[in-house]
Amino acid sequence: MASPAALADYSSRRGSLIADDRSMRREFTHANAQSDKEIKADKIIRKIRALEAETIWREDHPDVKHPFPGMEFLTGKSIIMKTRIFEILSKMPKGALLHSHLDATVNAEYLLDLALKHPFMHIRLQQPLTAETLSSNIPVFRALPAAYFTNHTSLMSAEVGSWISLQNARNSFPSDFGGVKGFDKWVIGSLTINPTEAYDTHNTVEKIWQKFTGIFLTSAGLIRVQPIWLEYIKQFFRSSVDDGVSYVEARINFLPKFMVGSDGQENIPHREWLLLFEQALKDVKEEFAQQGRGHEFIGAKIIYSTIRAITPEELDWYTEDCIALKKEFPHLIIGFDLVGPENAMKPLIYYIEPLLRFRTRVEEEGLDIPFIFHAGETLGDGTEADVNLYDAILLGTKRIGHGYSLFKHPKLVDICRRESIAVEVCPISNEILRLTSSMLMHPLPALLNNGVPIALCSDDPAVFGNMGLTFDYYQVFVASEINGLSTLASLARDSIQFSMMDAQEKAQATAVFEQRWAAFVDYVLTCEV
Amino acid sequence: MASPAALADYSSRRGSLIADDRSMRREFTHANAQSDKEIKADKIIRKIRALEAETIWREDHPDVKHPFPGMEFLTGKSIIMKTRIFEILSKMPKGALLHSHLDATVNAEYLLDLALKHPFMHIRLQQPLTAETLSSNIPVFRALPAAYFTNHTSLMSAEVGSWISLQNARNSFPSDFGGVKGFDKWVIGSLTINPTEAYDTHNTVEKIWQKFTGIFLTSAGLIRVQPIWLEYIKQFFRSSVDDGVSYVEARINFLPKFMVGSDGQENIPHREWLLLFEQALKDVKEEFAQQGRGHEFIGAKIIYSTIRAITPEELDWYTEDCIALKKEFPHLIIGFDLVGPENAMKPLIYYIEPLLRFRTRVEEEGLDIPFIFHAGETLGDGTEADVNLYDAILLGTKRIGHGYSLFKHPKLVDICRRESIAVEVCPISNEILRLTSSMLMHPLPALLNNGVPIALCSDDPAVFGNMGLTFDYYQVFVASEINGLSTLASLARDSIQFSMMDAQEKAQATAVFEQRWAAFVDYVLTCEV
Known part of the structure; x- marks a missing residue:
């Protein structure tokens, strides 16, 4: 009773509606039509994405409760970095x-290394250092004039609020707090948001912003x-x-x-x-x-x-x-x-x-x-x-x-x-x-x-x-199942087009991008599935 | 330098843009213009909403980690039920x-009470009953023909998989599992989603659907x-x-x-x-x-x-x-x-x-x-x-x-x-x-x-x-700060307009609704802030 003609008609109307719904997407408005190579490369990365959704994202990861593609970044990052899609995208212009x-x-880490090169960089505590409250004990940093340098050699012996050179504080960080490594971890913790904060203790827009602005x-x-x-x-x-x-x-x-x-x-x-x-x-x-x-x-x-x-x-x-x-x-x-x-x-x-x-x-x-x-x-x-x-x-x-x-x-x-x-x-x-x-x-x-x-x-x-x-x-x-290689290219092209570069810079940036994009597509074509 | 004229011009263009952006909202397309009473009532409930956002939703609630209006329902329900907005909305047609x-x-609870009235209602276990695994031990229910009734008096003594009358199972539920109350809690737990499941153990669409379909x-x-x-x-x-x-x-x-x-x-x-x-x-x-x-x-x-x-x-x-x-x-x-x-x-x-x-x-x-x-x-x-x-x-x-x-x-x-x-x-x-x-x-x-x-x-x-x-x-x-009394009315009116009632039923439903709505507005006017 559902005749082939009726089915064909339905199928054609369906194709038109879907195309119409997606017709405003900018990947279709960029002048560059997809090349045969891009069409092939698109199939390859979609295939890898689908494969990884069913393999690495479904496997048990002892430290990750509910893994899935697109999950909370701070928890999923370690899995992301193991995927081939990540490896491929890291090479994308x-x-x-x-x-x-x-x-x-x-x-x-890099910032701390930079700061440690300078003897004028100092640190001080706002509350006494204890192993239990280490992660919520936010240090204060400052470059000091030489006249204010102190001879404190350890955060433990200096009074709360006294400045001590960053280098000294690090070298003398107590071994039961992890020594030098513990110091680095503590400082870096004060400069970043960790998964427990984002997804548990500060899990609202308002609370996580408190930690966030504190970091700045x-x-x-x-x-x-x-x-x-x-x-x-x-x-x-x-x-x-x-x-x-x-x-x-x-x-x-x-x-x-x-x-x-x-x-x-x-x-x-x-x-x-x-x-x-x-x-x-x-x-x-x-x-x-x-x-x-x-x-x-x-x-x-x-x-x-x-x-x-x-x-x-x-x-x-x-x-x-x-x-x-x-x-x-x-x-x-x-x-x-x-x-x-x-x-x-x-x-x-x-x-x-x-x-x-x-x-x-x-x-x-x-x-x-x-x-x-x-x-x-x-x-x-x-x-x-x-x-x-x-x-x-x-x-x-x-x-x-x-x-x-x-x-x-x-x-x-x-x-x-x-x-x-x-x-x-x-x-x-x-x-x-x-x-x-x-x-x-x-x-x-x-x-x-x-x-x-x-x-x-x-x-x-x-x-x-x-x-x-x-x-x-x-x-x-x-x-997204809709996003493909052309979406990635469109996003990158938009970033150039809507930058505040002048016309000449944009032309240069576009020329370089298109050349690198072509090389990237060639690279994707070498990615076996 | 920003002249009063420039400010007035900006303010007027701003008003137009906001109005234009919201002009498709159906509260404006429903024939019923807001009465003076409705405008007053709208102010009252907005005021109560704002007040409660800053009071009850900001207070410490020992059992609720991050309270805020619109939060996860299963965790926030106890707070919702204490609010005046809830009390007011419960009276809304x-x-x-x-x-x-x-x-x-x-x-x-009501369903279990209904089932307990019938001696033909039976229950059986799919795995042995232990206090530790009670919440994941999902019972099976069935009405049995009289020929299949058993003389088991307790779930503990019956073999796993044997039917036992629901009444007996309940009355003999071991006291270390909470007795009759424990039985009711256990059964009700198998028929509902709890906060731990929704927000922790089953916190993905896929996992919570497994629990959900199991309940049916x-x-x-x-x-x-x-x-x-x-x-x-x-x-x-x-x-x-x-x-x-x-x-x-x-x-x-x-x-x-x-x-x-x-x-x-x-x-x-x-x-x-x-x-x-x-x-x-x-x-x-x-x-x-x-x-x-x-x-x-x-x-x-x-x-x-x-x-x-x-x-x-x-x-x-x-x-x-x-x-x-x-x-x-x-x-x-x-x-x-x-x-x-x-x-x-x-x-x-x-x-x-x-x-x-x-x-x-x-x-x-x-x-x-x-x-x-x-x-x-x-x-x-x-x-x-x-x-x-x-x-x-x-x-x-x-x-x-x-x-x-x-x-x-x-x-x-x-x-x-x-x-x-x-x-x-x-x-x-x-x-x-x-x-x-x-x-x-x-x-x-x-x-x-x-x-x-x-x-x-x-x-x-x-x-x-x-x-x-x-x-x-x-x-x-x-x-939402946009949603007000007219939004509530619009949603209720749409539910009638887009129902499958025939024209006569719709007319009747609409007439009753409008009458009850007017009474509701009168009631809101009595809600002191």
């Missing part, structure tokens, strides 16, 4: 990294020291490039008006920060050029940021500071943002006067400093953080940082597609900061199907452990 | 309950016994009406061709099930009429369902069975569905031939049996369960059961709005079955803002503990 907070971009206060003492900062930035560039990232736009928090110099004084103003940034850029470009990898690193720029906890009057100072820096470093300053926990701090509308003033001032000065706002990094519906999305868009934001709640807003989704406002999606960050419990619950598929331009970003990889972009690409790739 | 599985609609196998032995079934249905109606529900459409699983009669034989065919349903309906209507509450209960109908694990050939038998029942009980059978875990069982496309045949047959017979399909009850993206949404819509589904992944599909969302395909959203079910970790992560706001008609539903309240609809309304109401 990723385009640009458009959303990362500079203070959380270099892994904690702690790490600033180590990072924001002139000679360390320079090396820190260089390492950020190197590790990004090693992961296949060609270009970065880092958000730098300019709230503190000075960083600490080698003399231990807080006296390095913002314009010197930019000189250091420029120096790091130049040095690392030379390094890569010397290795014959010069084409792999296009460059780096800065989104000027301050914290959404200041007063509107204070914001006027920062916007003028931003304008002054833009005039001196027009190639480095490419946007303005307000950062910090959206649920807890001030909404954009609170700053509407200084923000409108800033826009007028920028025009008067004939400058180009677009807003690139964080907005909608929230589970709230109609809350101030959610409503930030309206203001970000009305204020002409070039991109949206996170836009986690964007999918709820039909008109805003429409505007983002039509006006090409890209969203900087940070999958692992969203999950660790408890907006989503796993990649499977993330609303990204809704944005992709609605044709919103997307750039995947790592946000704070030093805190989350998702160094580079491979981990974020991994989580996105394994959480 | 709810319209229709459009998605519930009959076998999971009466609370387990266990409870069938108690429920699908003619005299119990009749009382069971009556209690479902009563408790629904007591919660403010005026009308229900229950999915009944017709997979087993017979239920057990009072004689312990499996010999009661489907048409007799419908006679029993009709009897229950008549009896409960009379009960309410006698209490002067006749207007509170409009009626109940049935969505014929079978399990999506059968073969396409077997489905032909069920569709013909459905047609035969529809002919005899045209006022009771109002739709057809395939149920069971979508991720694990067969997709709609697997049944495309019998389903198309069914549609032709229904037309030939001049009947009206629309599909009312489960679809998209999944975290999958592009998986068979997600793709079910396309097939449900192409097959002309009148409503969509769950549609959890619908928000990802722009064209389907559009179709649902334009063609008035309502979605039966089951917030608490979705959370306990681990599609979402809390109401804050649920995609419902996206559907509401897109103007998709929504009916809130309880799905399997006997298993989840969300009896009635108050709990589901609670979770939705407290998880």
